[in-house]
Amino acid sequence: MTKLVIAFLVCVFVLTGCNSTQPVYNIRHYPLPGYITRYSKIDSIENCIVLGGNSAGWKMVRKGNQVIIGYVSDKDRQAMVRITFSKKDYSIEYLNSINFDFDGNKIDSDYNKIIIKLVNNINAQLNTIANKLMFEKGDVYIKKLPADSQSSGSAIKAP
Numbered sequence: 001m002t003k004l005v006i007a008f009l010v011c012v013f014v015l016t017g018c019n020s021t022q023p024v025y026n027i028r029h030y031p032l033p034g035y036i037t038r039y040s041k042i043d044s045i046e047n048c049i050v051l052g053g054n055s056a057g058w059k060m061v062r063k064g065n066q067v068i069i070g071y072v073s074d075k076d077r078q079a080m081v082r083i084t085f086s087k088k089d090y091s092i093e094y095l096n097s098i099n100f101d102f103d104g105n106k107i108d109s110d111y112n113k114i115i116i117k118l119v120n121n122i123n124a125q126l127n128t129i130a131n132k133l134m135f136e137k138g139d140v141y142i143k144k145l146p147a148d149s150q151s152s153g154s155a156i157k158a159p
Contacts, residue, residue: 021106025115027092030123033130037087039137040129042066045085048129052122053083056114069095072114079111081118092118 036045049068053060058070060083068083070092078098084091092115094102100111 020109021101021103022109022112023105024094024102024107025112026094027090027115027119029089029091030119031089032087033126035130035133035137036126039133040087042085042087044129045087045090045126048125049083049085049090049122052125053118055125056118056121058118070118072118074114077110079114081115090122 032045036048046062046066046068050060050062053068053070056072057074058072061069061071063069066085068085070081070083072079076099079100080095080097082093082095084093094107094111097107097111100108102108102111
């Protein structure tokens with residue numbers, strides 16, 4: 001009897017472990033860095049999104065009107081998203097997929113992982129531009145290295 005209970009529990013554990021679906025991860029109004037919203041043009045934001053998508057393995061197609069369609073394909077799986085953006089934020093919305101077991105609400109967790117990678121790569125591009133703008137505007141402080149280990153450095157403003 002004990003072996004039967006253990007076998008049953010193992011089967012339940014294996015079957016629930018194989019069910020790796022989650023709600024679809026859509027990004028809604030992800031805020032852009034402050035320097036981007038203040039000093040960057042919309043074309044620069046679009047370029048950051050395209051470069052971020054490309055570096056994450058996505059093919060990005062500009063559709064105009066601040067809309068980009070992203071496609072990714074890996075082995076026998078494909079996904080398509082719509083990315084909309086403004087001077088303040090961007091959003092990523094699920095459009096379609098093949099072999100990600102989408103049931104209208106939930107999807108294979110691997111889909112959400114590739115969306116997280118896409119977001120991270122887009123944010124890396126946006127942060128690179130934001131840091132460049134901060135430096136250009138003179139709002140970056142560089143710590144002056146001490147001449148010897150006894151002296152403490154002083155902060156100087158970048159030119």
